[in-house]
Amino acid sequence: MTISVSSVALVVATGMLLLLLWQLRSLVLTVMIAVVVAAALAPLVDMAERMRIPRWLAVVVVYLSLIAGITGLALLIGPTVVTQTERLLVKLPSYLERLQLLVDTWITDLAGVDPAVIDYLNQVLNPQSITAWAIRSGQQLLVQSYDFTRGLLGALLTTLLTIFISGYMLVSGSGLIQGLVELFPYPWNERLAQQVHPMAQRMGGYIQGRVLVSAILGVMITVSLRFLGLSEFAIALGVIAGFTNLIPFIGPVLGSLPALVVAIVQGGWTFLWVLILYVAIQNLETYVLDPLLVGSSVRVKPLYQLLAVLGGTQLLGIIGAVIVPPWVAGAAVLLENLYLKPKQEAETQAKLHPDPSHPYASAPPASAGNGHLVSEQDVQGAGFEEIPAVSPGSQESEEADLPLSGRKG
Numbered sequence: 001m002t003i004s005v006s007s008v009a010l011v012v013a014t015g016m017l018l019l020l021l022w023q024l025r026s027l028v029l030t031v032m033i034a035v036v037v038a039a040a041l042a043p044l045v046d047m048a049e050r051m052r053i054p055r056w057l058a059v060v061v062v063y064l065s066l067i068a069g070i071t072g073l074a075l076l077i078g079p080t081v082v083t084q085t086e087r088l089l090v091k092l093p094s095y096l097e098r099l100q101l102l103v104d105t106w107i108t109d110l111a112g113v114d115p116a117v118i119d120y121l122n123q124v125l126n127p128q129s130i131t132a133w134a135i136r137s138g139q140q141l142l143v144q145s146y147d148f149t150r151g152l153l154g155a156l157l158t159t160l161l162t163i164f165i166s167g168y169m170l171v172s173g174s175g176l177i178q179g180l181v182e183l184f185p186y187p188w189n190e191r192l193a194q195q196v197h198p199m200a201q202r203m204g205g206y207i208q209g210r211v212l213v214s215a216i217l218g219v220m221i222t223v224s225l226r227f228l229g230l231s232e233f234a235i236a237l238g239v240i241a242g243f244t245n246l247i248p249f250i251g252p253v254l255g256s257l258p259a260l261v262v263a264i265v266q267g268g269w270t271f272l273w274v275l276i277l278y279v280a281i282q283n284l285e286t287y288v289l290d291p292l293l294v295g296s297s298v299r300v301k302p303l304y305q306l307l308a309v310l311g312g313t314q315l316l317g318i319i320g321a322v323i324v325p326p327w328v329a330g331a332a333v334l335l336e337n338l339y340l341k342p343k344q345e346a347e348t349q350a351k352l353h354p355d356p357s358h359p360y361a362s363a364p365p366a367s368a369g370n371g372h373l374v375s376e377q378d379v380q381g382a383g384f385e386e387i388p389a390v391s392p393g394s395q396e397s398e399e400a401d402l403p404l405s406g407r408k409g
Helices: 007-024 025-050 055-111 115-125 127-147 151-171 171-180 188-227 234-244 251-266 268-296 301-315 318-352 375-380 395-400
Strands: none
Touching: 007 025, 007 151, 025 055, 025 151, 025 188, 055 151, 055 251, 055 318, 127 171, 127 318, 151 171, 171 188, 188 268, 188 318, 251 268, 268 318, 301 318
């Protein structure tokens, strides 16, 4: 094995670049968030630009409208949410004690009189220990997200920096993209430039769909809980469910736990109806809303989305669970358009026009999907040109029999 100086220099430069990125991980995370925000708001800016509004003014109008909408919503339901959340936290210890009594009664009825079985079930089904574990896990996720912002002032600065970077990307996106892709050699610069728009569409579509689904489910849960007798905490529980639903797969389960704890103390029928409500809403999200509003834009298998959520949660906390999946969706565009599609096209051409030196030459003839060999009409219908046959008496045939030194050219 030969090791050149350029190979060693490349490895060293790559290691130093990764070390530099790790030291600047807060800035890298801010840029990642800014890219996702810009991709999500790009359709609104493009719509405003089509209305003869200058792009920079369209960006300003979109951001001011978004900030005004969030501020108005916070002023409208914010005081009620805070009041109901404080009331829920005050009553949570008493709810847990009553839940513990119910669990002890169930354990005694199920386990009979065996003390060992009762002790084991008490350790496994202890609501207070489960709640403490959930609180510790939530605090750990918040701390992981909080570490990247360096306190309250850091969070404010990160938010302002994210708005500025994403706004600048929306105004001068084409110039930035052109400058980045020119760093790559030809023809990769042109290939990468062609993938920017589909990547932005898929990343922005994921965030737009996720926010829309969360808003719909939050409103549905709030209205349904009021009818089921939990109007004392309905708005707070709906807001909690809406925010947690931004995290795929895990979020809906986390959002249902507070409502189930409150409902189980209210009585058996209330708990049953609340459980049916959350199961129905979960199925509505999984089989209707997600495929319609999110799945059509992401085009990533659910297993890969789950791995992206778990990996992002482990690395970056709650922020990672929201930000990493759209980046995975964007990376899937590159993988699909720059590797999978060219690979499939090359395999198809190799099967239709076999070459003895081609690695697919020994592959069986391609079929048309019904077991029959591909005919000449199929080849022409697929858009491939027919290779003209060479007659034995032609000049090409005569030159083919000559050695390399005797051929023309």
